[in-house]
């Protein structure tokens with residue numbers, strides 16, 4: 542699969558980075574990335590394969606570290622929950638992402654699970670790991686996001702311990718400061734000295750900028766949003 546420049550046309554402003562050019566879709570026509578996520582079995586099988594790889598790594602971690610001493614940080618959109626329905630609606634109406642339509646979408650609490658994500662999160666908990674979610678959804682969207690996650694069986698305290706959005710007015714979608722906060726928040730909750738051993742995301746910025754003693758697992762989201770970390774389906 543090749544990384545197609547035209548896929549950058551669907552970049553979300555909330556993940557603004559390398560992809561800034563917006564290209565209107567033809568009315569009614571799904572873009573290749575949207576179509577791949579919505580209709581190809583490869584999307585689900587690729588996501589499940591990545592989570593299986595992450596699960597195997599977690600099993601190694603859990604075998605050598607005390608329960609409660611480690612954790613995993615995941616992105617939310619196109620990593621835990623898919624918003625392909627939102628993107629289908631954009632493509633069908635020939636429109637692009639806007640903060641207003643995105644906010645309305647989040648309030649519907651209608652995002653669905655990325656295949657493999659929930660099982661992975663449950664597995665991490667069962668093995669004694671903590672789960673932190675760090676998302677570029679806005680703080681104004683946090684309540685709806687948590688309700689959406691809960692509908693999908695992912696509840697604060699039970700399946701995840703921390704969920705960090707970004708301020709509505711934040712000038713940057715950079716996540717490093719919030720990554721650093723996750724162990725600190727866990728410490729205040731009674732879990733000191735937690736080491737983050739893995740990150741899971743669909744964008745390059747879903748891992749720390751500086752290399753460290755952790756692994757990154759990349760979910761292929763078809764090149765729909767942002768500075769995606771996976772190659773995307775060939776468009777032609």
Ligand SMILES: [Mg+2]
Nearest residue numbers: 616618619743
């Ligand atoms: Mg994402």
